[in-house]
Amino acid sequence: MNKAIITVVGQDTVGIIARVCTYLSERKINVLDISQTIIDGFFNMMMIVDVTEADEEFGAIVEELDQLGEQIGVRIRCQREEIFTKMHRI
Template sequence: MKALVTVLGKDKVGIIASVCTYLAGKNVNILEISQTIVKGYFDMLMIIDVTEATCSPGELAGGLEELGEEIGLMIRFQREEIFESMHRI
């Protein structure tokens, strides 16, 4: 199953490392990453594969949100099929 992770906040050292380390610890495969920095604000979109994850999607979403709070960023997790159905015309 694929999912999307979005990260938004003030840019600082170690954002990508923190998120990637967390995901690796849950056996989540990162398929694609896109990141930009605009006027000091960091924005990242990741497409991940959670098929082999060692926790449920709900636990992963909660853990990413907690990680975001710890490092001062907003991190959100959304399953791909939910994202797709929300953005269908």
């Protein structure tokens, strides 16, 4: 399994989860776990996804998610699981 971590942060608006999940589904990226909160109008979501069957290169997925975030007014970051884990060690 080839996992990645996706984080989405920004002002809460209707359809953020739908747009991100639609993008992932269209590229055969499976959502393994998802957590989201809204605090005082600010949206925060973290997803663990499996990109093993993705029909695009990982770099293209990262760029397209960044562009999608700009379209919907949030910041979307996608990192490979091993990089995310190493960056967030205590």
